[in-house]
Amino acid sequence: MTEEKHSQYVKRTQKDYSMSFKLQVVAEIERGVISATEAARKYGIQGSHTVVTWLRKYGNFDWENQTPSEMPKSQEQKILELEAKVKLLEKQKAFLEYQVDRADRKAVLFDMMIDLAEKEFNVPIRKKCSPEQSPLADKKEKKQ
Structure with a gap:
């Protein structure tokens, strides 16, 4: 008999996500590659508000002075x-x-x-030769 794996819900916390991961997700969203909802689906982020929180914390957009786009300014x-x-x-x-x-x-x-x-x-410790005299510069010139 084969054992079936049952997918169990695992509650994740903010500590489960590294800072570099959060910044990567925020950068993708700000570049317009994906939306916040798509990012949550793509990376398996469980909380619906988690990505928005990251955008507010680490993004470049000024959330404090935001006005709704439907209203004329x-x-x-x-x-x-x-x-x-x-x-x-x-x-x-x-x-x-x-x-x-x-x-x-x-x-x-x-x-x-x-x-x-x-x-x-x-x-x-420091090199005494200039870049024009280095052997690496000569090799690069010969290849071209």
């Missing part, structure tokens, strides 16, 4: 919407500037660490 609403969008873009710009500054500081720190290691251990 007045000039004041359009202005408020644009001001909110400008505020959101300024916030994103400030965050990106922070990240750039942090990356620059890291680069300086790493350079200092390499200088210190070269000086301390008396071992050359």
